[in-house]
Amino acid sequence: MPEGHSVRRVAIKFGDNFVGETLAVSSPQGRFGRGAALVDGERAVRSYAHGKHFFLEFENKLTMNVHLGMYGSWTFGGDEQFIQASSIGAPRRIGEQESGDGEDDAAGYLEPPAPRATTRVRLVSRHGYADLVGATICRVLEPAGVAALRSQLGPDPLDPEADPEPFYDACARTSRPIGAVLMDQKAIAGIGNIFRAESLFRAAQNPYAPARHVPAETLRMLWRDNVTLMNIGVELGRIVTTAPEHRPGIPAQRAWREHANYVYLRHGRDCRVCGRDTIVVEDLGGRKLYWCTVCQAGDDAARAA
DNA sequence: TGGTAATGAGCAA
DNA sequence: TGCTCCTTACCAC
Structure with missing residues (x-):
């Protein structure tokens, strides 16, 4: 996978582009349908990573939790107010880590392209979108569920506050x-x-x-x-x-x-x-x-x- | 066109 | 220890 550094970048990307925004959340593939409904139309309030887990917290206290597994990846796109379109996650070639060459033409952005058949989740704000494919975990957790999950994870070297x-x-x-x-x-x-x-x-x-x-x-x-x-x-x-x-x-x-x-x-x-x-x-x-x-x-x- | 491997991890046995 | 799931790209045929 995408090791911890990729997940951290995803969290930063969401923080820059989606936190504070009200998001339309859908599951074109259908495998996240119920979870998507729980946070659809909610405002994102916090984005963070712990190890290889990504968390996006919404105003209603529910948190979307994503683990990319071996093949998962995010693709981003949007207008000129949306910070640089790119994809983060599983590489498409050995040695290649992320691509920013996307077909997303920022200047001509009006709405997201049609999702792929495998798109597990799509989140859309006023200025851009994020598509998730191939993740091994994609779910919505209550606060207690987030705490239980994080209690099972060791310290994260990317966390400046982490105690080794x-x-x-x-x-x-x-x-x-x-x-x-x-x-x-x-x-x-x-x-x-x-x-x-x-x-x-x-x-x-x-x-x-x-x-x-x-x-x-x-x-x-x-x-x-x-x-x-x-x-x-x-x-x-x-x-x-x-x-x-x-x-x-x-x-x-x-x-x-x-x-x-x-x-x-x-x-x-x-x-x-x-x-x-x-x-x-x-x-x-x-x-x-x-x-x-x-x-x-x-x-x-x-x-x- | 099909086989395979790839930065992962949970589960059964 | 081995199987399973998820998706994609590359390679040999």
Whole structure:
């Protein structure tokens, strides 16, 4: 998916364009029909993200909750008062994160285009619209439901107020591999397969090491680095994790698939740091784990165990 | 035209 | 651990 940085961008986009507006909410596909009716015609009052969950709160105290899953995406469009049309969510090509090339002609905007057959939800304000497709979760929650959901999520590195202690505690309490704990949304919210792989590489940490054996200083480094990397993702709209010295002459804004990452999707290619053909892809908990067996060797016994 | 993988996660067994 | 759901793009045929 769309990892936490994409969801944060969606929340910002809704904050800029929809909060304060009365919205027409519909479900062209029909699979969100009842939920849409609960908030249709209500004024949006707050937009926020927690990890990979997006929340849009309405004046009637109900909240639309969306999780994009692996393939979900939002498409936006509108008139000149609507901030830059774009789509945010699942990429359409490896390395491509978001597109702003839309068919939406801002100058000629009168009303939204006909929705696709798969459009789960459409929200329309005076100046623009948002279409959702492919989400794994799209529902309306009461305040208690929002609280219950958020209580199950770990701290979010993109939240400036977040306290990382629960993440450190979760690591201290388990012998699961650190590479698995980083993907556990109850331990830390918003990290997906790319930030997992890239932050472990940057920390030179073996992904298979039991979390409770990872030094406290390394855990603090992992938290801080994810804060940094995810904020870059929010700013750029794409995940760029390479340091400038590892993509010589190429600015982050133009670091596409050739230069954006260290290990993600780079198995079988030379490692940017050790220079050797040591990046592998393996299965960890049903997801693909990319890592450099030299740079992240650490305690090799941990992996054999 | 069909198979497959993709930044996810809940569920049954 | 493996199955399921959601959608799209790309690739081989």
